[in-house]
């Protein structure tokens with residue numbers, strides 16, 4: 603009987619371990635991801651109303667309390683005041699574009715000229731031991747040029763990596779990307795820069811953000827930018843959705859048993875707080891579905 607029990611136990615164990623193995627092969631997904639909260643910077647700077655500092659501070663405190671460890675709070679970094687910023691900051695960001703027209707209209711220079719400016723920023727940051735995060739806008743489409751070549755994005759990522767960026771965030775600024783385009787883009791980028799250094803920054807303008815994030819997860823990306831309550835509209839389409847909401851991303855990851863370190867209920871509470879403070883409906887579907895009661 604004892605022998606039988608042992609065999610039985612072993613069979614059960616094998617059965618479950620095969621099941622677990624099968625499951626992870628099926629998903630092939632990472633077990634831990636990093637979420638970069640961009641609400642206080644990217645989100646609020648795109649809101650029409652000016653947000654009082656005390657509200658902003660309370661919002662940031664609530665985000666931190668939910669477990670978010672990477673919260674972007676600074677505005678656009680101008681090379682002129684980088685040395686001062688660098689002295690007090692742990693991290694600075696540089697913003698590149700994959701399209702000439704976008705660079706001209708937004709930073710008033712060509713893509714190549716923008717790299718000359720970045721060099722000054724990265725050199726100042728290096729001296730102060732400050733990390734530099736690179737952003738590339740319009741990676742899946744440009745409001746002026748339409749399609750953007752994945753090879754062009756890959757080249758820019760490589761330049762940013764060579765300049766010393768520890769992480770490069772690929773922004774679908776106008777939210778037009780779909781999962782096939784995301785996979786194609788990441789395939790090209792991975793030829794020049796390892797995907798361990800790549801983050802994706804999806805906007806939900808066309809309702810594709812979570813699908814694109816899942817596609818990126820399947821490709822091996824483990825860093826995702828998002829904004830509580832989906833703050834931040836699309837500057838090129840009035841009234842359109844902004845960044846993918848942090849609540850929705852955390853819900854997705856929880857469902858896939860992927861750790862984020864973020865308490866879903868607390869981040870929902872932060873989203874509700876800022877939405878009511880600026881008098882705007884939350885852009886988070888999960889926030890709306892779960893309501894504010896669950897935060898109590």
Ligand SMILES: [Zn+2]
Nearest residue numbers: 644803834845
């Ligand atoms: Zn954004």
